[in-house]
Amino acid sequence: MSRRRIQHAGRTLHLVEQDPPAGEARATVFLVHGYVLSQSVFGKVAGRLVAAGMRVVRTDLAGHGWDREPLEETDLHRLGDDLAAVLHQLRAEDPRGTLVALGHSMGGMALMTALDDHPTLAGELDGVVWLATSPGRMRTSSFGLPAGTAPLVGPLVSTLAPAVMTRLGADPAARPRPRPLALVVEAAHLRRSNFVTRPARAVGAHVLALHHRVPYAVMASLLRSILVHDAEDLLRRLDLPGLVLVGDHDRMTPLSHSRRIAELHRGARLEVVPRAGHLLMLEQPAAVAAAITTFVDRLSPSTPEDA
Template identity: 30%
Template sequence: MPDIRVGDIRLHYEEWGSGPPLLLLHGFPFSLAIWSEVASRIGDAARVVAPDLRGHGRSDKPGGPYTMEVLAQDVLGLADALGLESFVLGGHSMGGYVAFRVAAHVPERLRGLVLVATRAEADTEEAKARRRAAVERIQREGKAGFVDEFLTGLVSDRTRTDRPQVLEQARAVAEAVPEHVLVACLQGMRERPDSRELLTRLHVPALVLVGGADRVIPPEAARAMAEALPRARLVTVPDAGHLPMLEAPEATAASLRAFLEGLRA
C-alpha cells in the first residue's frame, strides 16, 4: 500500500500483477478500491497501477481547485515518478475525463486507452445547472442527502436486487470523501473541456466499455466515442449500470484482459 510524493501532495496507489503498465483512474466520488476486483483478475496481462486521485481514498485532500487538468497533472507526476515511459491508460466516469487531459498532453506515451462508463462531451447547460444545484445543496445541507441521491441511479435494477452489497460498497467509499472535495470535483467536472475532437487524434487501440443498464452514460454516448476513436472496440456489459467493475467484475476483467492481450499480439 505505497504512497508517493507528487508535486505538493501525497498520492496513495496500489499495484497488481505483472506485465506492461496499465494506469486505472477511478470515478467520482470513489477511490482505487472500485478497481480491486477487476485488477486482481488481470494477472500477467498487465502491471496494474491504480491511484487514489487527490481528495479521495488515502491520498491527501487539499483545498481546491480540483479541475480535470489538476488531476491529470497528478497522474502524469505519478507516471513519471514510477518510471512509466509508456502505458495503457484507463478511466471510469470522472477518471475518463482525467484520462482525456492526460492523453491531450502525452499522446505519444499511450499504448492504449480504456474508457469505462464515461463520455467525451462537455457538460450541457442543463448538466452544468444540475452540478451547480448539487454544489449548493452540499454547501447548504452537508453531503449525506447528495450522496444518497447520487448513488440511487448508479447501479442496475438487477444489481440492486441480486447484489445489494455492491451499492453498500460504493456508499462506504463515497461517504468517506470530504464535502470540500465533492464540491470542488463537481465544479471541475462542470468546467471540463469537450474532448470529442481529441478522440479523432488518438491513434492507439482503445476499448470503450459501458453497462447495458447505465442510466448515467447513455449507450449512444459510448457508441459515439467508439466511432470517433480511430481504433476502438465497443463492449457492452449486460445488466450492469454505471459501475460495471463492481457489478460485473468477471465480465469487465475478461474484456479488459482480452484487450490487453490483443496489444501484445
C-alpha cells in the same frame, strides 16, 4: 499487494500495486476511478487481471479514498496532472513494457484531460480504455434519473448542486449528519442510477461510504469541471489504440456517450457489457476483466515466456 507514494507538485499520490504471482508481467494496467469513489472499486477486476499475468496499478484521486491531504477544491486539469505524473513514472520504470491506462467515468475525463494537457503522454502509452465515461455534454445528462427528465435535471444539477455543495463545504465541521430516511433515499438512488441488478448489501454500503468520505468542496469543484468537460477535439486527434466499454443500462453516462467516443477516437472499439450499469466493474467484473485482457492481448500478443 503493496502500497507506495509518489511526490508530485507538493502532494502525495497514493498507489496500490499488484504483480502477477509468477514471471514477468506482460503488461502494466493503470486503473483510474470515478467521481466520489476510490481505487477499491477495481478490486475484483484487478484480481482477475493479475491472475491473467498483468501488473495492476491503482490510485486514489485527490480528495478521494486514502488521499486525506487538506484540499479546498480541484478540477480535471489538476487530476490530469497527477495522472500524467504517475504514468510518466510507470513508463520510466519499464521503458519497453506494454502500458495501458483505464479511466472510469470522471477518471476517464481526467485521463482525457491529461492527454490534452500533456501532448507527449500519448506516446508513452500503448493503449487506453474508456470505461463508462463521456467526451463531454454532461449538462444534458439525467444523472441517473429516467432519461426523459434530462432536459429538467441537467440544468438543475448544473446550477444548484455545485452551489449547495460549496455552501456546505465552506465549513467542513458543519457537514450535516445524514438522517436515516435520507440515507435510505440516497442508497436507493445510488442503486438505481449505478446498477442493473441489486448489489450485495456490503457493496452498496461500501460505495455509499466512499461518497461520504469526499469533502463537499471537492465534490462541488469537480462537478463544475465535469459539467464543462469537452474532449471531442482531443479524441479526434488521438492516435492510440483504444477500447470503449459501457454497460447496456448505464444511466449516468449512457451508451450514446460511449458511442460518441468510439466515433471520435480512431481505432477505438466499442464493446457493450450486458446487464451492467454505470459501476460495471462491480456488477460484471469478469466481463470487464475479460475485455481488458483481450485488448491487451491484441496490443502484445506474445507473453514474456513466448518472446
